[in-house]
Amino acid sequence: MSETQIEIDNVNAYYIGNHALKNISVRIPKKQITAIIGPSGCGKSTLLKCMNRLIDLTDGITYSGKILIDNEDVFDRKTDIVNIRKKMGLLAQKPIPLPMSIYDNIAYGPKIHGLSKKPDLDAIVEKYLKLVGLWEEVKDRLNSPASQLSIGQQQRLCLARGLAVEPEIILCDEPTSALDPVSSQHIEQQLLKLKKDYTIVIVTHNIHQAMRLADYVVHLYLGELVEHGPANEVFENPKEERTRAYINGTFFADFKVDSELNLKGNACPFNFVYAKQALHTMEEGKILKVIVDDPLAVTEVPRGMEADGHKILNVKQINKTDWQIVIQK
Ligand SMILES: Nc1ncnc2c1ncn2[C@@H]1O[C@H](COP(=O)(O)OP(=O)(O)OP(=O)(O)O)[C@@H](O)[C@H]1O
Ligand SMILES: [Mg+2]
Numbered sequence: 001m002s003e004t005q006i007e008i009d010n011v012n013a014y015y016i017g018n019h020a021l022k023n024i025s026v027r028i029p030k031k032q033i034t035a036i037i038g039p040s041g042c043g044k045s046t047l048l049k050c051m052n053r054l055i056d057l058t059d060g061i062t063y064s065g066k067i068l069i070d071n072e073d074v075f076d077r078k079t080d081i082v083n084i085r086k087k088m089g090l091l092a093q094k095p096i097p098l099p100m101s102i103y104d105n106i107a108y109g110p111k112i113h114g115l116s117k118k119p120d121l122d123a124i125v126e127k128y129l130k131l132v133g134l135w136e137e138v139k140d141r142l143n144s145p146a147s148q149l150s151i152g153q154q155q156r157l158c159l160a161r162g163l164a165v166e167p168e169i170i171l172c173d174e175p176t177s178a179l180d181p182v183s184s185q186h187i188e189q190q191l192l193k194l195k196k197d198y199t200i201v202i203v204t205h206n207i208h209q210a211m212r213l214a215d216y217v218v219h220l221y222l223g224e225l226v227e228h229g230p231a232n233e234v235f236e237n238p239k240e241e242r243t244r245a246y247i248n249g250t251f252f253a254d255f256k257v258d259s260e261l262n263l264k265g266n267a268c269p270f271n272f273v274y275a276k277q278a279l280h281t282m283e284e285g286k287i288l289k290v291i292v293d294d295p296l297a298v299t300e301v302p303r304g305m306e307a308d309g310h311k312i313l314n315v316k317q318i319n320k321t322d323w324q325i326v327i328q329k
Contacts, residue, residue: 005030005169005199006051011065013046013055020046022223024065028216033191033200035214035231037207037246042220044203045093048171050074051201052088053081069169089162091172095154097146098161102129102138105146105157109165128160133186152183159187163194170194172202176209181307188213188303207247208302208312211235219243236317248316257326258286264293264322271297272304279310279329287313287328293321301325 006028013021020043028034036044049055051067053074067074074084098105106125115121125142129135134156138149146157155178162170172191176184191200191213204210210217214231219240227240238244261278263271275290282288292301302312305327314326 002032003030004028005069006201007066007068008047008051009066009068011047011050011063011067013043013050013061013063015058016060020223021050021063022225024220024225026218026225026228028199028201030199031195031197032215033195033202033213034216034218035210036201036203036218036220037205037210038220038226039246040205041222043223044205044220045173047218047220048173048201048203051171052085052090054090086165087167088169088171089165089167091155091159091162091170091175093174093177095151095158095178097149097154097157100146101143102146102149102157103142105161106164109161113165124164128164129157131163132156132160132190133183134160152179155179156183156187159190167198169199169201172200174203174205176204177206181309184209185303185307208299208306208315211315212299212303219246221246248314256287257289258282259288261288261290263290263297266292266297267294268296268300269304272301275301275305275325275327276308279305279327282329284329287326289324289326291318292323292325298323298325302327 004027008024008026011021011024024047036047038044046055050063051074055061055063069084069087072079072084098108103125106128107121110121110124126135129138134153137153146154149157155175176187179187188209194200202213217231217234218228219226221242227234227238227243234243235247238247259278259282261275263274266274271292271294279288298315302315302325305312311328313328315323317323
């Protein structure tokens with residue numbers, strides 16, 4: 001495993017009457033994408049908020065254990081938490097732009113960190129708005145209030161704002177859950193590029209998003225760490241039955257397949273195109289199962305289907321070479 005960026009050691013967290021994190025110990029690798037997965041309420045956001053101690057803002061919270069970032073203990077009262085937070089950008093579930101213009105949302109952080117020349121700030125604003133795919137949409141109204149943007153645009157603005165202060169770590173909590181499929185795809189592609197320079201921790205309950213993005217996986221269930229490890233090991237050969245059930249979508253075990261299509265021998269993007277054609281002839285809500293044997297199809301077909309607005313119910317390896325992808329129109 002690569003170098004560790006964040007070391008989490010025996011962390012417990014309690015809300016009033018609720019033991020939300022139970023003895024969590026895990027190491028987050030540097031300059032990789034770690035996905036924290038698990039069903040709603042399992043403690044994903046709580047764990048993320050412990051990492052930058054944003055959890056302190058919650059009334060009645062108590063926590064214990066140790067979180068080391070570059071050998072500094074985040075939980076230690078002597079640690080300069082402002083300094084720790086500077087290293088981390090946070091992208092929340094719902095975008096919260098600052099009550100100022102689009103331009104100032106991006107320029108705000110760099111200004112605080114001492115940048116004052118207009119051309120430098122202009123360049124930063126353009127760079128980060130481009131990076132998140134927002135530039136073309138807002139370049140003619142940079143001085144309009146950020147609150148006028150759509151929710152999807154606001155989320156991309158918040159990502160750009162976080163990146164503009166050049167953190168080492170990006171913490172994201174369901175960063176695409178409020179976005180349309182095309183914007184989500186854009187953010188995913190940017191995160192994949194950004195991991196070259198940043199350590200990224202992404203909370204998601206979209207297993208397919210985790211499969212597309214993660215190098216390392218942390219699976220939580222009811223506040224417990226069920227399993228963690230390199231993504232290919234966890235996704236292809238989980239050690240724990242609960243992880244296998246979560247990944248294989250046992251939660252969706254009740255679906256009745258309406259149509260089946262064997263796409264073995266077809267490479268991407270043809271398998272996607274054929275699946276799309278098959279869905280085209282089906283009614284809304286009907287379920288199509290496709291069998292593929294191109295490894296690329298395992299990520300690309302679900303991604304394309306989600307972008308087209310369909311729902312992925314199941315992605316599962318069925319033998320050495322073949323995978324099934326179950327799609328609901
Ligand atoms: N402020 C709070 N006060 C009391 N209990 C809380 C508070 N915030 C979260 N909890 C509880 O702690 C547990 C973990 O919550 P958390 O928000 O970390 O879950 P999550 O995995 O992020 O869920 P989701 O996918 O729905 O965002 C849940 O049972 C939740 O109800
Ligand atoms: Mg959450």
